[in-house]
Amino acid sequence: MSAPEIRFGPASGLGSLADPASTVVVADALTAGLLPSGFDPGRVAIVERGEAAKSLSSLEAVYERFLELGVSRDWTVVGLGGGSVSDLAGLAASTWMRGVDFGFVPTTLLAMVDASVGGKNGVDFRGYKNLIGCFSQPRFVLVDAGLLDGLPDDELARGFVEAIKHGVIAGGEHFAAVGRAVDRRGRIRRQALGEVVRLSVELKSAFVESDALERGERRKLNLGHSFGHGVESVTGLPHGAAVAAGLATAHRLAVELGGSAGDADEVIGLLDRLGLPTGLEAARRASVESRDLSPSSFREAVAAALGADKKLSGDVMRFALPLAVGNVEMRPIPLEELRAFARRAP
Numbered sequence: 001m002s003a004p005e006i007r008f009g010p011a012s013g014l015g016s017l018a019d020p021a022s023t024v025v026v027a028d029a030l031t032a033g034l035l036p037s038g039f040d041p042g043r044v045a046i047v048e049r050g051e052a053a054k055s056l057s058s059l060e061a062v063y064e065r066f067l068e069l070g071v072s073r074d075w076t077v078v079g080l081g082g083g084s085v086s087d088l089a090g091l092a093a094s095t096w097m098r099g100v101d102f103g104f105v106p107t108t109l110l111a112m113v114d115a116s117v118g119g120k121n122g123v124d125f126r127g128y129k130n131l132i133g134c135f136s137q138p139r140f141v142l143v144d145a146g147l148l149d150g151l152p153d154d155e156l157a158r159g160f161v162e163a164i165k166h167g168v169i170a171g172g173e174h175f176a177a178v179g180r181a182v183d184r185r186g187r188i189r190r191q192a193l194g195e196v197v198r199l200s201v202e203l204k205s206a207f208v209e210s211d212a213l214e215r216g217e218r219r220k221l222n223l224g225h226s227f228g229h230g231v232e233s234v235t236g237l238p239h240g241a242a243v244a245a246g247l248a249t250a251h252r253l254a255v256e257l258g259g260s261a262g263d264a265d266e267v268i269g270l271l272d273r274l275g276l277p278t279g280l281e282a283a284r285r286a287s288v289e290s291r292d293l294s295p296s297s298f299r300e301a302v303a304a305a306l307g308a309d310k311k312l313s314g315d316v317m318r319f320a321l322p323l324a325v326g327n328v329e330m331r332p333i334p335l336e337e338l339r340a341f342a343r344r345a346p
């Protein structure tokens with residue numbers, strides 16, 4: 001799988017990457033409004049907004065649209081939207097006629113820093129996320145931070161969690177830039193986002209290029225996601241909010257195992273300023289689905305959910321442990337140890 005061309009610039013430059021005469025754009029009802037001029041609104045496949053786009057029925061509707069438009073091997077499919085749109089568009093393009101050319105124009109912060117760079121495409125099935133999908137790389141990703149202007153603050157904060165995660169992995173100036181992008185009152189400085197997005201995209205693409213199938217170093221990108229996925233499955237909180245709780249919990253575990261308490265406090269403080277849940281109890285209270293559970297049964301449910309993690313090998317998890325900002329170590333930790341921590345962590 002060759003790495004995509006990542007281009008930073010206005011979305012209006014899409015015409016230099018894809019020929020409007022043989023391009024079909026996959027978008028949702030909102031992101032279709034961001035279609036660059038020169039592209040025909042009649043050659044758009046509109047899908048549902050949010051996670052609902054990631055279903056077999058949406059995939060089928062996209063295929064129907066491809067058939068109507070006569071999309072053939074020499075066409076390009078462009079996913080214009082958040083991660084839900086790009087995950088679906090990438091899968092549709094990779095399977096249509098055994099695979100046609102595709103590219104992404106991400107429109108959410110999460111899609112810019114994470115979903116559009118990584119070569120993973122997919123839809124959900126029977127309530128399980130990303131159960132059907134494929135690894136395949138877009139030919140290009142066109143990143144225009146100006147598209148984020150209309151994105152609500154809470155959506156922006158949730159996407160920012162992945163940017164914080166990248167900053168923790170890289171450390172140094174990268175982490176400092178992430179910190180500078182949040183003001184004292186916890187508001188994201190939108191004018192600082194361009195730099196944070198660029199640093200994130202560069203870090204993630206370097207990991208993906210060296211380890212496309214996620215067998216080595218790229219696993220560090222799972223930082224915060226082991227506890228995060230457990231929290232997400234029990235609370236139903238949006239991904240970014242659940243990962244915030246997971247990242248904070250991973251930092252607390254790292255402190256118990258000899259990591260830097262000062263760095264953990266700094267990361268947890270940043271998440272807190274952004275109004276995100278900074279631990280398991282905060283996540284329990286933040287969700288209508290879990291706030292009526294007792295704290296102990298909530299923790300039992302999160303502990304049980306850790307058993308469904310893809311990073312488990314037998315009874316041991318390859319856990320991304322943030323010993324310090326700039327020092328994330330892949331450490332094998334017994335599942336029972338992680339479960340015990342979930343039962344006592346704040």
Ligand SMILES: NC(=O)c1ccc[n+]([C@@H]2O[C@H](COP(=O)([O-])OP(=O)(O)OC[C@H]3O[C@@H](n4cnc5c(N)ncnc54)[C@H](O)[C@@H]3O)[C@@H](O)[C@H]2O)c1
Nearest residue numbers: 030049050051082083084107108110111115118120150151
């Ligand atoms: N493939 C990967 O590697 C990867 C990585 C991370 C996340 N994901 C997936 O991404 C999905 C979540 O994506 P998401 O958070 O980007 O959101 P999304 O695509 O689900 O969209 C969320 C909402 O934001 C709206 N929106 C999109 N762009 C906007 C803009 N510029 N202004 C205002 N509103 C806008 C959409 O219409 C939608 O209502 C999940 O399904 C997740 O699994 C995939």
